[in-house]
Amino acid sequence: MDRRAETTPATRTCEELVCQRVRALLLRRLAWLQSLWGASAPGADWDWRLDTADIAAAEAAWREGPEAQPFNAAIAACDSALAGHEGRDRRRIAAVFGLTTSEADLLDLLTALAVAPELRRVLGAVDPGGPGGATVRESAARRVLGERDGPLWRPAGPLAGWRLVTEHQGAAGLCLGASGFATRMMRGVLTLDRALHRAARELPPMPLPDWAEAPAAELAALAAEDAPVRVILRARPGEDTAPVAAALAARLGTGLLELVPPVGTSDGDLVEMTVLADRIALAGGMALLLPAQAWQGPGPAGTPLVLTQLAPGEMPPPARGRIDLVIDLPSRPVAALQAAPDGAGAQAGLRAARDAARAWMRQRLSQLGRLGRAGAGWDDLVLPEAAFRQLRRLVFEAKARRRADRAAALGSGVTALFHGPPGTGKTLTGEVIAAALGAELLIVDVASIASKYVGETAKNLRRLFDAISGSDAVLMFDEADSLFTRRTEIRDAQDRHANTDTNYLLQLLESFDGVALMTTNRKGNIDPAFFRRMRHIVEFRPPEMPERLRLWEQATARLCPAAERPEPDLIARLAGLAEVTPAQIRDAAETAYFLAAEAGTGLGREALVEGLEAELAKEGRTLDRRLAERMAQHA
Template structure:
């Protein structure tokens, strides 16, 4: 693999250098340039000098000719560059330069020296060193600190000297930021040939072109760019400008290298990054961005948008088995489950494969850890601890949850089939609304579904998401959905009525933007590949039109007496053991029959009793349980010792 090492001056692997650099021995060209300068200093003319100029104009001078053509240098400019490069190759020339300029301090070349030595003194050429001229714009020469009364003098940029030696070198500004992208076989769904054709068509029109590749990080955006570059018989160089302070200098040095080595640049876009046409627009570049990234346009540049599709389930399965040798021995169902996880991109599989997981369970754990590490501050990831059997629900509610969990696991397989994928592409988003009083198990059900699907639960922090500033809520919501998609998480919007409230009449700009946020949220839900769960205890406050577009609506009611008995017994068994639960069974059954409580209230009552028992130094007893119950009744606005009939709650 041809790669850059992490040194300020880097030699690219021999096969790449041979492909891009001059087809001569590395020292030959600089030797010829030094000889040319010495002949000029000695005013030598005749057949020898003519033969030398012919060699420089031929194959032996290919790298020098490349510099001339790539940057549009005039004859005087290339002569001045020759003087500077010759001095870098042979420092003893400094004495000859000072002698030729009649001043001991003038050991570096000047423009006047170049004109005089190479017969340009009588030319009326404009200066070759000034703002906007190629030598300055592309940093081919470095001006030396000027002394008052002295003419401008120059040194050659070290990377240009490297190039003439036959070495493709990285500037210090590019070290750690630039890497050659190894061409890989593209995924079947990638539009490599079509993008290559569109790029050629755009550049043939005379305008520069940018291919904007939009997909989640790790989706293979740079690899796609390399595949398109290979289709054009070019190589791709990825550049990550994150955190760079001097963006114009980075643009110049990256584009200078691209011109010299005939590379296509692949920029990793960052928020706020201005990829201007500086010093000049490249004929063709790539920019990689997120699914909803926006790139500022450049006047005169044609942008080609490519939303990059990810690998399908079969391609993911092949990746797992190709990158992890031991995966061939894993159960087929386990590999299918890994390949069907939403939000998993090729980069995730590559990263997990490098960690050499021993089995599919460890692979899933590492996928989840990788996903959690990428989350921002608008949501928190919860690794499920509650399982399906922990839920105590009526049969219809449990069946509704079974349907949701099955659909979430099977939908990608279904939509991967041609006809379902074609007809139901707009029905890709899977959303479920859990409605009911507080404490009835909505969040617990979401956690149990996440456990069933082997995914983390991403709980949205509404305080960090909803903003009073116009446009910020939509931006935060987009970030949440992008993070959930990239992490393969299940989204949970608790108290969802705050986000999905009824749309209002438009009375001012805030009303208009609030409605816009709701519409934006609907679009995000419909385009989300994973499962989004919305929980509310105020369904009446939610927009009916919005609720109608949700695929599953599940009502959670307070548990009936039979369900309360199970919850009481499970709670005490978890806190005090099965034997104590059996001893207090009659009391617990009586409490379940007498008091209409939610599962959360029963658990809190038992937790209060357990702490009381710990404090008093004995097992849980009936009095402690009654005290815990009384505390929950008081919090609910009911007397602690009220009879059941007086505390009965009307449902529906």
């Protein structure tokens, strides 16, 4: 086999040049071993020979001789090409993350093995005792790259610290591999890691409020001196600093990446997410907005501008090498937007800013839970009049408490418990309340909050309430009885910690300045202490005949144009066939719609009855045949 053929760079992409360079390095190492032992191909029995006679100094001398020159020439040609425009991605990685020449060469080797499987066969010949695949032993990598002094890999070095290289200790020794982030950067691609898909988002630029002009100028002066800065945005509970952070970053001409760890993130995972967010912000030339708890760990190491939110008077732990700039926000910083000059242009700009802020807020909240459906209105609810009055009082109270002259005396928080069987409209009611308040509805997955590990549930709750603070979103704990369960008599340590979590949640609810809704199908499981802390308790009963009639009318009207809707007397008879919930009526109507469409008929009695029977069958119920036959006789 002519190993010296095709060793000059024929293509001009950075990744291909790196792969060609690594191929030449591997072939040079293989040529040395074959010249040393005179074998046409190595095998597993080479291990003892490599351990006894493969001397680095002898190989270095061989590389200066004529046999190695074709490989040296190919390596030099690749180096020359990589020094030009084609190698900009490789040079960027080394410059951004502070890699030495040896560390950059090691990353080349590992990246090439990750993207070019054919090179792994050559590595197997060079290092037959290695782990195989896209990983390589550190000792073998050192010999392939021609390193003579000291290890290539430093556990405290940038390759490890920035997670550019993965390591594991196996039977073959210390084995190294390239991370997906490193291989993507070698292609010039910068994307979020999988671990950040639901935890980090780039925020859109926001307008800078008038009150922030002075601190923005101070921040610009620090940035001009290339000083790493930590901006500490301090605001009262309920105030959101992210729009101000995005405005400050935009003033400096940079984007902003926000890290919002999902509820339930452990301390160890938060440290890892902080490193990954710091890495992509540094590589992308962005500023980084971190939650306060991120500073309980090592904190970000590379991004020049980092922002964080704290309560008034608080300070995070010291950040080595960073200058702290503290900015105390006035109440409702977005009020500066409302003071914009009159005129169509100003109003259009204000609407655009509000739309951007709302889109950003929806994106941020979606990382914490499930967003409710937008656009629900009071007309969508079919409830007894007493329940309607309770809900309207709740909305009036929430709006009144937001007024500045009332908030100090009354507080701005409102809590409510919705209890009743499944499908009776509790979640829809939450959507209606949020729409009436001009807010988003965040539905929290209780399973992501509760943890079997001591202290984790309290941490998850604290992170949730911190993250939603200032968003004005309505918070809904769906199926909340597992979180608000009855406190137990203390028999062991597990009971004691469960009660501690319950008490902590009570404290969070009392200090929460927004609207918090709890839903449950099992009111009897709820701790009675919660009832005293609920401003409103609303019962959702299965609908009576008049309500079922309205629900069937709504469900069929939503599916059919006016001319094709079932006759009123048919709907009335249908409402009397069975006691069902609003959700069952909606699903039965949809089933009937598709049955009729499949048969090529209108939405008539047969399809509607069959759709209703399908819903009843889910609960093991059947339709009263006498009522159905009587209905058929009147058709």
